[in-house]
Amino acid sequence: MIESDFVKFDRKDYVPKHELSSFFGSQLLADYALGNLDPIRARLIEEKLRDDDNLATSLRALRHSINYCKSLGNIQLSNDVFVEIQEPNELVPRWGKWLNWKKWPTSFRWSSEALAISIFVAIVASLIPWKRFLYQFTLDQKWTIVEVKRDSPRGLKTEIDLADAVAAGGQRAAIPKGDEELTPEVPEPTNEPPAPSGKTSASPNVTGVDQVSVKPNTSEQLPTPQKGFVYRANIKLKNLDSVSPKIVSLIENLGGIKAGEVRLGWRKPDGSYFHFLIEEIRYEELKKQLLQYAPVNFTKDEHPRVIESGKMRIILWIEEIIEPTIEPTIAKPENNQNPRSESEVKPEKSPAPPAEPPPQ
């Protein structure tokens, strides 16, 4: 029977059959240096160290590092360090805990985040110059208040209720001019040709019109950049299709240049639209020429678009007078001398001018 080393195991007498390899020697060297190896392995290492110089050098280095660590462990601390560690300032950790944002309670943290974001948004919103944007927006909006005075056959005056105009967007009532200044006009268009107005467009003999351009109160307080002006005028004419080309040629002969995107005399269902630039010296002549067709009265309005000096921007709106298809039954005011016809007239229902008095 072969006696196995593992069966008859006695550490003191045990001698392994094989030598320790260099790899195992290097792996066990640290434990050998620290004294953690059992006597058998320690003896093997010692045998290996006699033959292997490289392993012996590694052992010296290991012992050197162990001694170095022990010498580091002999570091001495001054009393200040002990005092600083053992008597800590209680305020620092207490406040430090609350200053650390991540350690806040979740609900409080989210609430504070929401509050901070809302404050930030409010500050940004207050810093944005909203008035500047609103100013640009409101300059394009104009409210025109119109007062139409009409001579009725029985001396009754029919007026368009200004309350309607105010309700339509105006801020205050129009101030009528004197009778001698009243000219047949209709509300002027703004940038676009106006839509036909029920009362004004249907009444051919409008004797007095006054118009003012009312802007919202907000625009009065807004900063005013460099101002430009636009001149507006309105005319009512019959046979517009024949007159419109003449006015176009008149403007062009006076050196007028189309402004805007539409051509001169742009035809709309209820009128023609002229938007053009003309030199200031030709303005009087233009006005004089237009008077041949109808009384014209230009108004000067402020406008953000600035035109170069020496030129004027004019918007002329010519509204076509549509002949009533039903023969009028109301006499004209200047010929209204028949008391019988007065009793037959119902002026509030009749937008047409008074008719001729019956023959005697």
Added chain:
Amino acid sequence: MQAAGTEEVRDIAVFFYFSLLNEKLAIEASRKVVIKFNNLLKRNPDLRRTATIIHITNQVWSQFHKKNSEQGVVALNKSRWILPENVDLGPWRQFRKESETNELLITIWSQILGYSHRDIANGLNVSEGTVNHRVGRSLRHLGAMYKLDALND
């Protein structure tokens, strides 16, 4: 119940001094560990003190290690932390820079502070064999820096 003694406070401070190489952070971290240690002792006076210190220092070190990385190299006050004569911190700085975290901390606990491997194993919740292996590896690593010098001896 007995609060952290002077020797324990010293061990804690030395651990953070060599692991962080930043005096200010070392004191701050030591203060934190001492407070935690004392609080734990209040709750359970029968704690294994060395293992508990190792456990807490390991936790706190991971927090302060990030701060230390942000601050970079800091000059040390040699009047408050007095090293023995003829001991240079250069090899330790090099070892701290090149070694892994496990090796670094175990070297401090085992070789500098002289804690037993059993206490280290209990504090880190690992086996003693693991501690032995890490100690051997770290010593080989540190010894490699002295190998050339040893050859010349």
